[in-house]
Amino acid sequence: MIDGLLNANRWKVLFENFDMFTDGIVMTIKVAILGWLIAMVIGIAFGILCTKKSKVIRGIIKVYVEFFQNTPLPLQIFFYYNGVPIIIKAIFNLSRPFRLSKLLIGSVGLGLYHGAYIAEVIRTGIEAVPKGQREAAESQGFSELQTMIFIVIPQTLKMILPPLTSQTLNLLKNTSVLAMIAGMDVMYYADSFVSSYGYLQGYIVCAVMYFILCLPLALLATHFEKRAKQLPTEKKSRGKREVA
Numbered sequence: 001m002i003d004g005l006l007n008a009n010r011w012k013v014l015f016e017n018f019d020m021f022t023d024g025i026v027m028t029i030k031v032a033i034l035g036w037l038i039a040m041v042i043g044i045a046f047g048i049l050c051t052k053k054s055k056v057i058r059g060i061i062k063v064y065v066e067f068f069q070n071t072p073l074p075l076q077i078f079f080y081y082n083g084v085p086i087i088i089k090a091i092f093n094l095s096r097p098f099r100l101s102k103l104l105i106g107s108v109g110l111g112l113y114h115g116a117y118i119a120e121v122i123r124t125g126i127e128a129v130p131k132g133q134r135e136a137a138e139s140q141g142f143s144e145l146q147t148m149i150f151i152v153i154p155q156t157l158k159m160i161l162p163p164l165t166s167q168t169l170n171l172l173k174n175t176s177v178l179a180m181i182a183g184m185d186v187m188y189y190a191d192s193f194v195s196s197y198g199y200l201q202g203y204i205v206c207a208v209m210y211f212i213l214c215l216p217l218a219l220l221a222t223h224f225e226k227r228a229k230q231l232p233t234e235k236k237s238r239g240k241r242e243v244a
Helices: 008-016 018-049 057-067 074-094 101-126 132-141 144-181 186-197 203-244
Strands: none
Touching: 008 186, 008 203, 018 057, 018 101, 018 144, 018 186, 018 203, 057 074, 057 101, 074 101, 074 144, 101 144, 132 144, 144 186, 144 203, 186 203
């Protein structure tokens, strides 16, 4: 087993086919970026709306969040790949199913899935800001929008950066689900290489590529977590200096 992993000829074959891995990592990054943008738009919008008084809006968002958090991402991706084309065919009376691009399926699928988690992160962050600060802002003549922009959001960002970075990291790793629908991502090409040649070097290179992409995000999340733990201590020390 170890001899096979260290076999120079096998590595030579892999590097002769390395173009497929570079194509795959480009696809992975595209899907991750587009999926993250969609997730952020959904998360910010739904996270803010969840803090409003309307029970109807909160109920709709709650259903969305619970559905996407409690159903497997692979199942959702398979539905977009196999189910949505059939639905489109029936609605528009097409002669054959309309196929969605793998980039679209991956971006929208990851965006909808992680948007549910980001919405909860943002809702929790907003609700953690003391209501007294909002009331004080309103008494000073701030509008609801101004209160959100200048008072609530700056404080919310400090609290949500660690979980938000963790969700970004999870989203990047979850791009690998595209391999199940031949999504032309790096996981798909790694599996194709191993299936064609029987060399596990394909999985090793794929793991290294994911590691290079994910490690900075993991370190950033750790930094934000440490920073968040230090904030209460810093505030207390400032308060003691002011009293002194």
